[in-house]
Amino acid sequence: MGQKNCYAGKVLRVDLTTGTVLTEPLNESWARDFIGGKGLGFRYLFELLPPHTDPLSPDNVLIIFTGALAGTCVATTARTVVCTRSPATGTILDSYVGGAFALQLKLAGYDGIIITGKAPQPTALLIQDERVELRDATPVWGRGIWETDGWMKEQAGDNDLVTLSIGPAGEHLVPFACLTSEAYRQAGRGGAGAVFGSKNLKSVGARGTGAVHVPDMRSFLALYEEILRTNLLTEANLWANATGTPMIVDLSQGAGLLPTRGFSQGVFEGAGGINSDAIQARKRASRACATCPLACGQFTHSASGPMEGPEYETLGMGGSNCAMSDLDAVTAFNRLCDNLGLDTISTGNVLGLAMLMAEEGIHDFGVHFGDVEEYLDATESIAYRRGVGEELSKGARYLARTYGAEHLVMENKGLEFPAYDPRGSYGMALAYCTSDRGGCHMRAWTVANDAFAGADPFTLEGRAEMTMALQNFNSVKWTGIFCDFWAIDAATLTKLLAAGTGQPYTEADIYKIGERIWNLARIFNVREGFRRKDDVPPPAIFDRPLPEGAAAGKNFTREEYEAALSEYYRLRGWDEEGIPTPEKLAELGIPYSIFRAP
Amino acid sequence: MPLKFVNKSCTGCRLCELICSATHFGEFAPTRARIRVNNNPLEGKSAVMACFSCPKAPCIVACPREAISRVGARQPLTIDLQKCDGCGGNPACVPACPYGAMYFDLVTQKALACDLCGGDPQCVKYCYSHAVSLAGVEITD
Numbered sequence: 001m002g003q004k005n006c007y008a009g010k011v012l013r014v015d016l017t018t019g020t021v022l023t024e025p026l027n028e029s030w031a032r033d034f035i036g037g038k039g040l041g042f043r044y045l046f047e048l049l050p051p052h053t054d055p056l057s058p059d060n061v062l063i064i065f066t067g068a069l070a071g072t073c074v075a076t077t078a079r080t081v082v083c084t085r086s087p088a089t090g091t092i093l094d095s096y097v098g099g100a101f102a103l104q105l106k107l108a109g110y111d112g113i114i115i116t117g118k119a120p121q122p123t124a125l126l127i128q129d130e131r132v133e134l135r136d137a138t139p140v141w142g143r144g145i146w147e148t149d150g151w152m153k154e155q156a157g158d159n160d161l162v163t164l165s166i167g168p169a170g171e172h173l174v175p176f177a178c179l180t181s182e183a184y185r186q187a188g189r190g191g192a193g194a195v196f197g198s199k200n201l202k203s204v205g206a207r208g209t210g211a212v213h214v215p216d217m218r219s220f221l222a223l224y225e226e227i228l229r230t231n232l233l234t235e236a237n238l239w240a241n242a243t244g245t246p247m248i249v250d251l252s253q254g255a256g257l258l259p260t261r262g263f264s265q266g267v268f269e270g271a272g273g274i275n276s277d278a279i280q281a282r283k284r285a286s287r288a289c290a291t292c293p294l295a296c297g298q299f300t301h302s303a304s305g306p307m308e309g310p311e312y313e314t315l316g317m318g319g320s321n322c323a324m325s326d327l328d329a330v331t332a333f334n335r336l337c338d339n340l341g342l343d344t345i346s347t348g349n350v351l352g353l354a355m356l357m358a359e360e361g362i363h364d365f366g367v368h369f370g371d372v373e374e375y376l377d378a379t380e381s382i383a384y385r386r387g388v389g390e391e392l393s394k395g396a397r398y399l400a401r402t403y404g405a406e407h408l409v410m411e412n413k414g415l416e417f418p419a420y421d422p423r424g425s426y427g428m429a430l431a432y433c434t435s436d437r438g439g440c441h442m443r444a445w446t447v448a449n450d451a452f453a454g455a456d457p458f459t460l461e462g463r464a465e466m467t468m469a470l471q472n473f474n475s476v477k478w479t480g481i482f483c484d485f486w487a488i489d490a491a492t493l494t495k496l497l498a499a500g501t502g503q504p505y506t507e508a509d510i511y512k513i514g515e516r517i518w519n520l521a522r523i524f525n526v527r528e529g530f531r532r533k534d535d536v537p538p539p540a541i542f543d544r545p546l547p548e549g550a551a552a553g554k555n556f557t558r559e560e561y562e563a564a565l566s567e568y569y570r571l572r573g574w575d576e577e578g579i580p581t582p583e584k585l586a587e588l589g590i591p592y593s594i595f596r597a598p
Numbered sequence: 599m600p601l602k603f604v605n606k607s608c609t610g611c612r613l614c615e616l617i618c619s620a621t622h623f624g625e626f627a628p629t630r631a632r633i634r635v636n637n638n639p640l641e642g643k644s645a646v647m648a649c650f651s652c653p654k655a656p657c658i659v660a661c662p663r664e665a666i667s668r669v670g671a672r673q674p675l676t677i678d679l680q681k682c683d684g685c686g687g688n689p690a691c692v693p694a695c696p697y698g699a700m701y702f703d704l705v706t707q708k709a710l711a712c713d714l715c716g717g718d719p720q721c722v723k724y725c726y727s728h729a730v731s732l733a734g735v736e737i738t739d
Contacts, residue, residue: 071626073616073724099639100612107628146640159636182639209704211627217620233726241726285642286727288609291616293726295609299642308642 004215006068006500007031008111011044012132014125016199017058017117021132026111032503033589035479036068036111038094039517041083044114045092046520051527055087055191056173056198058118064105064164064204065113067481069500071106071212073224075232076483078103078290080164080181085528086190087198088175088346088395089414089438092524095187096442096481097179098289101162107208119200126156127206137202142168144339145180152205165203166193167341169383173197174393176346176416177383180338184297184308185289188343190415190437215502223499231492233293240296240485241286245312248419249275252316255451256549257424259321259349259417261369262356263410263540266421267549270325274315278327289483296485304332310344316419317348322355323369332376340383346395349416351378353396356408363403365392400538407539413438413530422541424551425451427463429537430564434467436521442484444470451550458554460561464568475521476514516588519572519580523590531577535565599732600651600672601712601719608729610637610644614721621720623705630703632712633721633730646729648721649675649699649712657711660694666709674714682708 013022027043034043041063053059062084069077080102086093105113108129115125119134122141126133135155140148145167152163162181169177170193177193178186187193196202214220239247249271252258256266272278279298287297287308297308310318310330318324318333337344354365365388367374381389391399396416400409410417415438422429427446432439441447444467451457473490480497482488490507498505505513536558545555569576573584582592612635615628623630633648651672658666658675665681668674684707691700691709701710712719721730 073613073620073626075613100637103612149640182637184639209629211619211623211625211630213625217624221617221620228724285606286609287639287642288611290612292611293613293724295611295727297609297642306642308639 004213005502006072006212006214008106008109008212010110012110012113012127014113014115014134015117016115016119016123016134016201019119019134021134031501033513034517035476035497035501035513037065037079037081037481038083038475038478039513040112040479041065041081041094042092042517042520042524044112045083046524048114048116049085053085055085055090055195058199060085060195060198062115062192062195062199063112064115066102066106066111067479068497069480070102072214072500073221073291074480074496074500075228075292075294076289076486077480079481079483080105080187081478081481082164082179082187082192084192084195086437087173087194088191090528091413091437091530092521093190093192093437094478095179095190095192096478097164097181097185097187098483099162099182099185100290101164101181101206102481103290104160104162104208105206106212107210108206109208109210113204115199115201118198122200122202124152124155124202125204126152127204128156128158128161129209140202141171144168145341146183146339148203149183152203156205156207158207161205161207163203163205165341166196167339167383169341170194170197172383172385172393174342174382174385175395176343177341178343180341184338186338186343188345189440193341214500220499223495227492227496228293231488232486236487237294237485240294243276243280244296244298246276246279246298246310246315248312249315251452252419254550255424255447255457256546256551257421257447257451259316259352259410259419259421261323262321262352262408263417263421264356264544265548266424266546266551268320268323268325270323271320273325274319274327274330279310282327292483294485300331302331303328305335307331307335307338310334313419314344314348317345317352321348321352321419322375324372324375326372329372329375333379336376336379340380342379342383345418346416347379347382349410350382350392350396350399351375353399353405353409354378354392357399357403357405360408362405407543409538410540411439411538413534415439420447421546421551422537423546423555425457426460426556427457427466429541429561430460430463430467430568431470433535433537434471434565434568436518436525443474445484446470458551460556460564464564464571468568468571471518472511472514474514475517476510479513479517512588516590519585519588520590522574522578522580523585526579531579532565535578536561599734601648601714601722602650602731602733603646604729604731605643605645607727608635608644608646609727610635610639613724614646614730617720617724621715630705630710632701632710634701647697647699648730650697651675652697656694656696657691657700660690662690666691666711675711676713677709677711679708684708
């Protein structure tokens with residue numbers, strides 16, 4: 001209480017090994033330099049995690065952080081970030097989930113939670129204002145996420161408790177196990193669910209009855225009302241309200257980059273069964289994360305049951321990439337993944353690869369394009385690591401290396417590519433491969449600037465600069481934590497962050513903080529041994545042009561890619577191996593001493 | 599004009615709660631809001647409720663301090679904060695409301711009910727899905 005800015009001013013520290021829970025003040029100097037969300041999460045992680053820590057050992061650290069503006073009325077900012085060392089990639093990981101967890105955590109009086117150690121038995125962390133307890137979660141160990149969430153609400157005696165929970169996939173340490181919140185929302189990528197599982201942590205629930213403050217409420221509301229009208233509820237963002245992400249299916253199909261049949265094609269003849277029209281035919285309601293008028297969640301009812309979704313990535317990776325043209329099948333897959341705690345992107349990528357391997361006669365895992373029963377069985381087997389799922393659960397990179405499918409696989413640093421084939425938008429290759437957490441589209445969604453915007457997508461020219469600018473801007477945007485679906489500009493972002501935190505941030509500060517965060521992530525990864533050789537796309541990008549569609553026959557050479565990568569490093573002020581120079585770190589105010597190179 | 603709710607339009611975003619508490623108390627505190635959202639994410643349903651100036655207003659009768667009044671039928675309630683003593687933490691008006699639209703402020707230890715923001719309800723202004731509106735206002739889009 002008594003805070004006159006948007007921070008709660010406190011961080012929870014939970015040691016699962018000893019069962020101790022402490023509260024410490026938020027590090028205010030870090031808050032000023034890193035704002036919140038991704039920035040503060042990474043800063044704390046960098047401080048607390050020793051180099052070369054096994055991601056699934058008790059020594060790994062889980063940082064759950066709110067954005068600076070969580071708990072205020074600002075749209076999309078109730079998102080939560082989970083930072084840790086990824087068991088899928090070995091890189092730094094920031095994984096985001098929408099919903100209302102951050103709202104409740106902030107109202108309970110905390111900006112973030114630091115979790116270390118390993119509990120002796122299945123455990124749940126229950127946060128209700130100042131009452132913070134570790135409970136025996138044995139009754140729900142082995143259970144799905146929906147049941148776990150209900151059990152947590154019963155334990156709390158409060159229906160407004162919001163949880164981050166794992167399912168069997170996290171318990172079985174599947175490297176692409178996710179966290180699920182509010183039934184259908186995931187911190188999907190990079191395996192934070194497995195880190196929960198390795199710590200015997202089944203669920204974290206938060207519920208707060210306190211308040212969040214801003215320096216001057218009257219001017220804050222006046223500012224926000226204006227921004228809401230002129231900057232958020234505008235054509236640039238309202239697609240999210242009207243249709244949500246499923247509309248991207250037709251865009252990707254038109255651009256010839258919709259991953260189809262294990263990325264062997266870029267157009268899917270069955271796309272009409274899984275596109276936005278198919279979703280709209282089953283839509284019952286719009287659902288929103290806390291504070292967000294965009295309400296992009298498409299709540300559908302189909303033969304396989306009700307759910308919020310599927311979203312585009314699932315329609316792509318679990319749909320076209322597995323040759324599933326029936327929305328009921330994809331919805332069944334999505335519901336399984338959500339409840340068992342699997343990332344649909346990685347799961348769909350792995351299944352698509354396994355199906356392609358069968359078709360190419362490399363290895364038959366008993367999954368084949370278009371066979372719904374096999375597809376759903378395999379998904380369940382992956383979560384429990386049984387039968388064929390034992391091998392599939394190890395991820396696409398493992399399958400490729402072990403069974404000789406490296407010419408087919410689509411991943412970077414061990415993180416499976418999502419649903420934009422870089423052969424249809426070359427910039428995405430650079431975006432995926434320079435991403436701080438491996439093959440991820442969220443750091444620099446360059447495809448929106450070319451293939452989806454009528455510009456030439458078949459070039460790497462200017463993409464180094466575009467990728468860098470987007471990565472820096474998104475890094476600071478996710479200190480808010482603002483959602484991708486709000487195409488907010490730097491000036492507006494600066495105004496809102498300054499009005500909430502009370503810090504006199506300028507646009508220049510905001511850009512610099514974004515670059516600072518990105519460089520901090522890079523030195524984390526460099527410290528773990530990542531170099532230039534890890535920043536390149538898989539062979540299929542160069543060697544296997546797509547057979548049909550708008551991107552048919554298009555590819556670029558290794559030399560062209562390496563030149564673009566060198567340009568990217570140069571623009572970043574990194575050396576030819578991708579290591580930030582001491583000068584760059586000094587410029588960004590990152591003390592070189594924290595960079596203990598191996 | 600009283601408030602009107604369309605639950606099937608409610609997306610569960612709780613912006614109404616945040617705006618309500620910000621407007622009345624200068625802080626974002628959903629548990630001090632005069633409008634409340636009940637979410638069921640699993641089934642994709644939400645319900646929103648606030649005092650909508652019901653015809654009978656049993657809260658008025660239930661109050662032992664005669665702290666609740668209104669100037670006419672379907673007019674917003676006025677809670678006299680001098681008279682309201684929160685019934686020592688066990689307010690009679692809260693269970694008296696059949697709609698669950700009367701609340702208790704744990705900070706001030708007094709009853710909380712929608713006052714329609716003096717005629718310009720902020721929740722209505724911010725509700726993009728029109729789950730909350732003023733009865734009688736025609737929704738065109």
